[in-house]
Amino acid sequence: MTHTTQGGGTSRLIRGARPIGAGDARDDRKKGERGQKQCRKRSHGGVPGAGGAPQGVDPEAFSWFQAVDADRSGYISVKELKQALLNSNWSAFNDETCLLMINMFDRTRSGRIDVYGFAxxxxxxxxxxxxxxxxxxxxxxxxxFSELQQAFSQMGYNLSPQFSQLLLSRYAQRSSNPSIQLDRFIHICMQLQSLTDAFREKDTGMVGNVRLGYEDFLTMVMTRML
Structure with a gap:
C-alpha cells in the first residue's frame, strides 16, 4: 500500500502503512516513557487493548510496529526503521536521521525502540x-533554498542566507536545483533545535552571544548530537 498524502502530497512515509496524525513531540516522548515502564516485562508491550494492541497504543500504530519488526524481537532497530521510511521520491530515509530518531525515543539506551517508543x-x-x-x-x-530560509524564519530562527546555503550544500541531493527531502529536513531541524537549546543555556542574558572555552564548546556539541 502507498501512503495517502495530504495537502497535495509530499511523502509516502511508511512502506505499507498510512501515517497517523501529529502530536506534540515532547508529549509523545513522555507517552513513550510511560508506555515503556508499563511494558518493560513484556515482549510486545503491556496488556492487550483494542485490536490486540497494548494499552495506550493506537491499534493502527501497533499493526505497523508488527510489520516493521522484521525479526519479531519486539523492538525496532535503526536498520528496520530505515527499511520502513520513505521520502516523496521513494528514497529511503538516511542512516543519520534514523539513528537520531531512534536515540531520541530509546530510553533504555539499547539502540532500539519498543512499541511505545515506535508509536x-x-x-x-x-x-x-x-x-x-x-x-x-x-x-x-x-x-x-528559499523555502528553507522562510521555514527557519517562521520557526523563529534568525539565520543568514549564507547559513541556509551551507546547510543546503551539506544535506541536499546533488543536482542543478538542490533541495532537501523530508528525512534531511527532520535531521536539520532536530540538530538545530538541540544546539539552540544548548546555546540558550549558556546565553543567560539572552544577548545572542556567549563566551565558551574550546572544551566547553566541544562538550556542548557532543552532548547535543542526539
Whole structure:
C-alpha cells in the first residue's frame, strides 16, 4: 500500500502503512516513557487493548510496529526503521536521521525502540511532515533554498542566507536545483533545535552571544548530537 498524502502530497512515509496524525513531540516522548515502564516485562508491550494492541497504543500504530519488526524481537532497530521510511521520491530515509530518531525515543539506551517508543516516533515524524508540507510552498515534495530560509524564519530562527546555503550544500541531493527531502529536513531541524537549546543555556542574558572555552564548546556539541 502507498501512503495517502495530504495537502497535495509530499511523502509516502511508511512502506505499507498510512501515517497517523501529529502530536506534540515532547508529549509523545513522555507517552513513550510511560508506555515503556508499563511494558518493560513484556515482549510486545503491556496488556492487550483494542485490536490486540497494548494499552495506550493506537491499534493502527501497533499493526505497523508488527510489520516493521522484521525479526519479531519486539523492538525496532535503526536498520528496520530505515527499511520502513520513505521520502516523496521513494528514497529511503538516511542512516543519520534514523539513528537520531531512534536515540531520541530509546530510553533504555539499547539502540532500539519498543512499541511505545515506535508509536511516539510516528507521531513525531508526522509533526515534522506537517511542517514540511507547510513550508513546501510549490508542493514539489522537497524544500528549496528559499523555502528553507522562510521555514527557519517562521520557526523563529534568525539565520543568514549564507547559513541556509551551507546547510543546503551539506544535506541536499546533488543536482542543478538542490533541495532537501523530508528525512534531511527532520535531521536539520532536530540538530538545530538541540544546539539552540544548548546555546540558550549558556546565553543567560539572552544577548545572542556567549563566551565558551574550546572544551566547553566541544562538550556542548557532543552532548547535543542526539
Amino acid at each position: 511516539a516516533l510516528l507521531r513525531f515524524i508526522q509533526q515534522w511532515k506537517n511542517l514540511f508540507q507547510q513550508y513546501d510552498r510549490d508542493q514539489s515534495g522537497s524544500i528549496s
